[in-house]
Amino acid sequence: MARKLLIAGNWKMNGLMADGVALAKGIAEEVKKLGKVQCEFLVCPPFTLLSSVKKALRGTKIAMGGQNCHFADKGAHTGDISPAMLKDIGCQYVILGHSERRTNHFETNEIVNVKAQAAYSNDLKAVICVGETLMEREAGQALDVCKKQVLDSVPESATWQNTVIAYEPVWAIGTGKVPTTADVAEMHAAIRKTLAKKLGKSNANRMRILYGGSVKPSNAKELLSLNDVDGALIGGASLKVEDFLGIAKNSGAF
Ligand code: 13P
Numbered sequence: 001m002a003r004k005l006l007i008a009g010n011w012k013m014n015g016l017m018a019d020g021v022a023l024a025k026g027i028a029e030e031v032k033k034l035g036k037v038q039c040e041f042l043v044c045p046p047f048t049l050l051s052s053v054k055k056a057l058r059g060t061k062i063a064m065g066g067q068n069c070h071f072a073d074k075g076a077h078t079g080d081i082s083p084a085m086l087k088d089i090g091c092q093y094v095i096l097g098h099s100e101r102r103t104n105h106f107e108t109n110e111i112v113n114v115k116a117q118a119a120y121s122n123d124l125k126a127v128i129c130v131g132e133t134l135m136e137r138e139a140g141q142a143l144d145v146c147k148k149q150v151l152d153s154v155p156e157s158a159t160w161q162n163t164v165i166a167y168e169p170v171w172a173i174g175t176g177k178v179p180t181t182a183d184v185a186e187m188h189a190a191i192r193k194t195l196a197k198k199l200g201k202s203n204a205n206r207m208r209i210l211y212g213g214s215v216k217p218s219n220a221k222e223l224l225s226l227n228d229v230d231g232a233l234i235g236g237a238s239l240k241v242e243d244f245l246g247i248a249k250n251s252g253a254f
Helices: 017-034 047-056 083-088 099-104 109-121 134-138 142-153 181-199 201-206 217-224 241-249
Strands: 005-010 039-044 063-066 093-096 125-130 163-167 208-212 231-234
Touching: 005 163, 005 208, 005 241, 017 039, 017 047, 017 241, 039 093, 047 063, 083 109, 093 109, 109 125, 109 142, 125 142, 134 142, 142 181, 163 181, 181 201, 181 208, 181 217, 217 231, 217 241, 231 241
Parallel strands: 005 039, 005 231, 039 063, 063 093, 093 125, 125 163, 163 208, 208 231
Antiparallel strands: none
16 A cells, blocks of 8 residues: 655744744745645644744645644643644644653653544644664664554554654754664564554554654655655754755655
8 A cells, every 4th residue: 555755844943933934935835836746745833833834835735733732622731732722723733752852841652642642532643753762772672662652652543544653763863863774674664563563454554654863855765765664754954945845856756
């Protein structure tokens, strides 16, 4: 079963209003020029830009997502944003369990799991992130760590329609370091096998598994042409129109 490539930008905590809108407009213009494409685009700006980015993306099929959400629909949770709010403002996706949230906000697999269920209840697709640290990789634990993250973070109710997995080795994020293609291929195959055990083969075979961590136009082709790699979750390079589009153009979807 062919899986449609997903080219996703995680803007993280970057972009004041003028820059963010210009970036979204720039991406929208370039994507329109591409015409009919065999990949899906997603941008995940900071919460403060969602409303303006949504307007800038009008007339395109580019999807928008939040970078996190609470698991409750509303209530006394100062500083949090609910999945219902993301849906209301026009998001189709939400990134959950990014390593920066796991580290800086102590998010556990169990919290990610509950947030993903809340996302589904609000008709949002969850991009669930997993990935090992350098210490874990060097200790030969990378596969076990990521398998456990998948087993515990992905809800039983996950399907290929409502969930995307992103494998992001923590040591590759923002460092310019990328695992070997053999290591990426091994990990993605292991994640798919774990998904099959948990959700059944047909879900696992259709669920997209993105690679993230220092993806650039120059390495996109070799990473995205791997069998079980179904797109990219891009940080730094998603902040420049030409790099974000360059990755898409080198993805093999054209
Ligand atoms: P970089 O592409 O900047 O390495 O970030 C990857 C990432 O964390 C995307 O979620």
